Amino acid sequence: MNATLIAVALSLVSAAAYASAAVAQARLAGRTEPDAGVLGLLGRGAWWSAVGLNAGGALLHVAALKYGPLTLVQPLGALTLVAAVPLGARTAGRRVTRIEWRGTILTLLGLGALLITAGGTAPHEMLSLPEALAVGAGTMAVVAGLSRPGARPGLRHAAASGITSGVASALTQTLTVAVTDHTGPLLSWRLVIVALLVSAFAMGGLLLSQTAYRGGLGAPLAVVTLANPVAAAAIGLALLGERLQGGTISLVPALLGTAAAVRGVILLSRAQARTQAQPLAVAGPAAPDPEPAAGSPSRVVVGSRTPMDQPVLRPEPGRAPVGGP
Template identity: 85%
Template sequence: MNATLIAVALSLVSAAAYASAAVAQARLAGRTEPDAGFLRLLGCGAWWSAVGLNAGGALLHVAALKYGPLTLVQPLGALTLVAAVPLGARVAGRRVTGIEWRGTILTLLGLAALLMTTGGTAPHETLSLPEALAVGVATMAVVAGLSRPGARPGLRHAAASGITSGVASALTQTLTVAVTDRTGPLLTWRLVIVALLVSAFAMGGLLLSQTAYRGGLGAPLAVVTLANPVAAAVIGVALLGERLQGGTIGLVPALLGTVAAVRGVILLSRAQAETSALTALDTAGPRGGAGSASRVVAGNRGQLDQPMFGPELGRAPVGGP
């Protein structure tokens, strides 16, 4: 089977797994008491199901990075938002809203345009040790700048989360390709350092996303979802030799697809924020009170964030490491 088809298929299943986990976590957050501790979650079958789906989505995303370029696999992480729309509506017993339909259609059309322009070969180039270290240092400098005190901390932390998650995916691809294609010793300084950088950026992306969502879900979620593939694509094009099909002419459908996908993600993120608020109001009845509303909103804030590697080995943002 063509490597591109394998990468797309794995990305689709990964997005479905992440979306299912997000919906399951949202339902669990709505049923969990405010004072319920982590040990209580360990005895909850629904929580373990969500953990399993998240882990499966992350593994599938890593496998997709083996067969497809970053410019293809990372944008498909936005499908997590698309898949979560009908799943969330079905679980909530409601119909998909007009804004959700528009966001879904625009995202799918945009991703389809990008799919036609991305390279179709399995990745073979990997980052050298100096390149990996340079990427790591540059990423830490950007994150430090975005994390400084100032206005709009939610959006800046969201951008930092998406960037670190995208970089984690790029480094994960280097690690995966190097390990599966090599015939020499498995443990080298390059692979050990890349593995450490992957772990650091994956965890950093998760923590930054949680900080970003303190002020609301909609806009930060859109920023995370979009910054992730952009950061990965920059590394793929600048350092890994990835190119668009069709040369300069291929830029036209790629740019149009990007604009459509960006608009679709923004609409879906806005719809997700509105749905979270409505869920909180419905839950905060005579029995729930204001504390219940706060609990549901807080529980939903971290659900549809881009998978760190995928993507991201935890429930981080939508898209992938």
């Protein structure tokens, strides 16, 4: 079978696993106190289920990187968002909205255009030790800025998660090529350090996404989905000798595909925000206090106020009303 087709197939199954993990993480984030911390997650079975799904998706992703370049495999990770939309709707007991379907179609069209320009041969380049250290240091600096202490959980943590996951994928490709192509000893300092960086960034991305999902699934997952391939593709193009197919002309469908995918992700994010706001709209304003019966006494209750901050008179049996006879 063609190497590109194998990479695409493995990436699709990987995206399904990641989507299931994202839905599980979002549900767990909604049931966990913000100050629970890492130790609080370790005692939850749902957390370990999400870790298992992420691990399965990561293994499939590593296998895909053996057969396809970063510029092909990483954009397919955007299908995680597409798979998470119907899965999340099914879990919530609702139907997928029209805006969500529009966003899904646009995202798929954008990915199709990107695949035309990103298809290539199986990777053979590896990062050198200085390049791996530089990539690791730069990533840590960016992530520290995005997730600094006191920052409100949300899109910045999602961006940090996507960047760390994308960098972990780029570093994983170096390990994959070294192991499968037998280029040098397997216990070299370079591979040991790269393996440690991959482990640190993979776990960091998982914890950062868990923090980001406290505000919901749609928008954070969209940012993770976009930041991941951008970070990995930047490393692939800058350091691993990967190129877009078709030369300069290929930039046109690549840009159009990127625009369509971004628009699709935005629609999916907006649809998620509207879905989360629906319960509040259905609940409506609180019902007013019942009017006292005619002739019944009442007293002034201090501390209960109307929207205009005026005192409210509430009845109390056995007490004469204020200003009464």
